[in-house]
Amino acid sequence: xxxxxxxxxxxxVLVLALIAVPYALPALGANFWVNIIAEILIxxxxxxxVNLLLGYLxxxxxxQSLYFGFGxxxxxxxxxxxxxxxxxxxxxxMAAASxxxxxxxxxxxxxxxxxxxxxxxxxxxxxxFAAMSMKWLTGGDDGVSFTPPPVMNLGGYKLLLTxxxxxxxxxxxxxxxxxALMALIVNSPLGLSFKAIRENDRRAALIGINVYRTRLxxxxxxxxxxxxxxxxxxxxxxxxxxxxxxYHVSGxxxxxxxxxxxxxxLGPLFGxxxxxxxxxxxxxxxxxxxxxxxVITILVVMFAPRGIAGSWNDLLHKAFMRRSQGADPNKPAAxxxxxx
Amino acid sequence: MTAxxxxxxxxxxxxxxxxxxxxxDVTIDLESRKLNAIIGPNGAGKTTLFNLITGEIAADSGRxxxxxxxxxxxxxxxxxxxxxxxxxxxxxxxxxxxxxDNVRAAVLAHERIMTPFRPVSSYRAVxxxxxxxxxxVGLSDHRGALASSxxxxxxxxxxxxxxxxxxxxxxxxxxxxxxxxxxxxxxTVAMITGISRHTDVILIEHDMEVVFDIADxxxxxxxxxxxxxxxxxxxxxxxxxxxxxxxxxEDD
Numbered sequence: 379x380x381x382x383x384x385x386x387x388x389x390x391v392l393v394l395a396l397i398a399v400p401y402a403l404p405a406l407g408a409n410f411w412v413n414i415i416a417e418i419l420i421x422x423x424x425x426x427x428v429n430l431l432l433g434y435l436x437x438x439x440x441x442q443s444l445y446f447g448f449g450x451x452x453x454x455x456x457x458x459x460x461x462x463x464x465x466x467x468x469x470x471x472m473a474a475a476s477x478x479x480x481x482x483x484x485x486x487x488x489x490x491x492x493x494x495x496x497x498x499x500x501x502x503x504x505x506x507f508a509a510m511s512m513k514w515l516t517g518g519d520d521g522v523s524f525t526p527p528p529v530m531n532l533g534g535y536k537l538l539l540t541x542x543x544x545x546x547x548x549x550x551x552x553x554x555x556x557x558a559l560m561a562l563i564v565n566s567p568l569g570l571s572f573k574a575i576r577e578n579d580r581r582a583a584l585i586g587i588n589v590y591r592t593r594l595x596x597x598x599x600x601x602x603x604x605x606x607x608x609x610x611x612x613x614x615x616x617x618x619x620x621x622x623x624x625y626h627v628s629g630x631x632x633x634x635x636x637x638x639x640x641x642x643x644l645g646p647l648f649g650x651x652x653x654x655x656x657x658x659x660x661x662x663x664x665x666x667x668x669x670x671x672x673v674i675t676i677l678v679v680m681f682a683p684r685g686i687a688g689s690w691n692d693l694l695h696k697a698f699m700r701r702s703q704g705a706d707p708n709k710p711a712a713x714x715x716x717x718x
Numbered sequence: 719m720t721a722x723x724x725x726x727x728x729x730x731x732x733x734x735x736x737x738x739x740x741x742x743d744v745t746i747d748l749e750s751r752k753l754n755a756i757i758g759p760n761g762a763g764k765t766t767l768f769n770l771i772t773g774e775i776a777a778d779s780g781r782x783x784x785x786x787x788x789x790x791x792x793x794x795x796x797x798x799x800x801x802x803x804x805x806x807x808x809x810x811x812x813x814x815x816x817x818x819d820n821v822r823a824a825v826l827a828h829e830r831i832m833t834p835f836r837p838v839s840s841y842r843a844v845x846x847x848x849x850x851x852x853x854x855v856g857l858s859d860h861r862g863a864l865a866s867s868x869x870x871x872x873x874x875x876x877x878x879x880x881x882x883x884x885x886x887x888x889x890x891x892x893x894x895x896x897x898x899x900x901x902x903x904x905x906t907v908a909m910i911t912g913i914s915r916h917t918d919v920i921l922i923e924h925d926m927e928v929v930f931d932i933a934d935x936x937x938x939x940x941x942x943x944x945x946x947x948x949x950x951x952x953x954x955x956x957x958x959x960x961x962x963x964x965x966x967x968e969d970d
Contacts, residue, residue, distance in 0.1 A: 562837070563835065566837060566838060567833050569838075570819060571823060577813055578810055583795050584810070585823065585827045585884060586827040586830075587827045
């Protein structure tokens with residue numbers, strides 16, 4: 379067994395476990411947890427949008443809630459105003475988020491580091507306050523509710539989100555599709571140019587990469603991911619609210635991405651999963667549980683800076699590299715299989 | 719352009735940083751098919767001159783003519799695409815990527831391939847060209863190693879491969895042997911002279927032994943301007959140069 383075999387095995391187990399959720403958890407008497415897992419899947423996309431920027435381009439955005447909000451309202455408002463179907467509403471939510479990301483990105487990606495972080499927060503705050511005050515459109519804090527259209531309408535049979543199992547699988551399918559697309563992108567020439575910019579933007583320009591345009595493409599892709607996340611969350615809760623555009627939602631996504639492991643594809647899923655499960659288990663008993671989340675985050679940053687997924691990868695390398703080829707155990711992660 | 723023409727032509731090129739004139743009205747034609755070197759004391763404006771040529775800082779005035787076109791103040795990535803590559807004084811590669819990915823990124827950028835859904839590994843021609851470049855600079859044994867784990871000399875070689883990936887017509891080298899031991903220096907100098915047979919090269923270098931050994935033409939800069947130009951022999955016997963920079967010729 380090699381590292382890549384172990385990875386494939388781990389991924390297979392994860393996918394099978396996620397498919398089994400709507401049957402396994404109720405069998406264990408934990409119906410309530412099906413919806414928690416669905417929620418984790420949705421939020422993992424928002425964390426993935428942070429990760430695309432932070433882990434693959436080295437840009438820390440504290441404003442992804444803005445695009446999440448546009449995804450939510452794209453769904454809620456288009457269904458209420460034009461009575462569109464499920465997939466059209468999802469596409470509108472994603473498109474609205476992407477357009478907003480394009481507008482903000484044109485300005486934001488001229489900057490890096492803390493300047494970039496600040497401008498992304500500022501953008502999201504402007505639109506948060508605008509959405510809070512435009513109650514006629516957004517419903518402000520109370521939000522806008524809607525009735526989700528059927529996901530599919532085959533002959534007489536309608537696939538409805540009101541069936542929790544159907545809803546879970548629709549969410550799982552769309553989230554898995556997004557992660558699969560992201561996997562393709564980060565391994566493509568475009569993804570390699572992202573990583574080149576992350577490692578050294580000056581050298582990236584000097585090999586002929588248009589750094590500004592490439593960062594803008596990534597920013598719009600991240601906006602689209604956050605938009606899908608928001609759209610799914612709107613379907614899940616049957617409403618959209620301006621309160622989800624607040625920057626602490628963005629901050630939570632950053633924490634999930636970092637704890638899960640930035641620059642690893644599934645890191646955000648593990649981060650969102652671990653911390654949301656932690657919240658569900660602890661928050662009822664202890665209202666200041668966020669203190670513990672803060673401590674966990676600090677410990678991860680200090681002792682496992684590559685997060686849950688990064689530590690897992692290091693562990694696999696340690697376990698298999700030494701045994702298979704007697705490689706130098708002191709730097710197990712330095713050699714990556716070639717050719718790929 | 720003809721092979722025996724001008725590699726690069728600078729005219730009235732000027733850059734001020736506040737009160738300091740870092741590059742002061744530099745006008746020169748550097749000939750093609752010659753190994754041109756720029757020397758000068760620290761702060762003479764050599765690296766700033768390179769930064770102006772590659773578009774990394776904006777010139778206040780003047781022209782940079784390359785292949786018959788004025789490229790001054792174009793964007794760095796556009797200038798690379800027009801055929802000028804460079805290496806940096808502090809060697810600059812993609813530390814967190816493997817040697818293979820470093821070079822593939824450069825080849826893909828040169829080929830302007832930025833597709834989002836096809837794996838990098840499926841581009842056979844890119845892989846072949848990357849492997850050739852890695853072989854050319856002698857890093858075949860380190861293909862899968864992270865660039866950050868390479869020795870200093872190997873990083874310099876990798877940076878050379880990144881610069882060559884763009885198939886430059888003109889290569890700017892900023893202190894290519896700075897910080898290298900004797901063996902690494904020898905290896906790098908051999909590579910530079912090899913490259914200069916088919917590509918125009920301009921190099922900045924402090925190691926006088928290297929410069930006098932390999933340069934066909936030397937331009938001496940001091941305080942932002944051109945102090946002297948000529949062959950190694952002419953520069954070595956130039957009184958102004960000795961006074962400003964070299965000290966006694968027995969040094970070094």
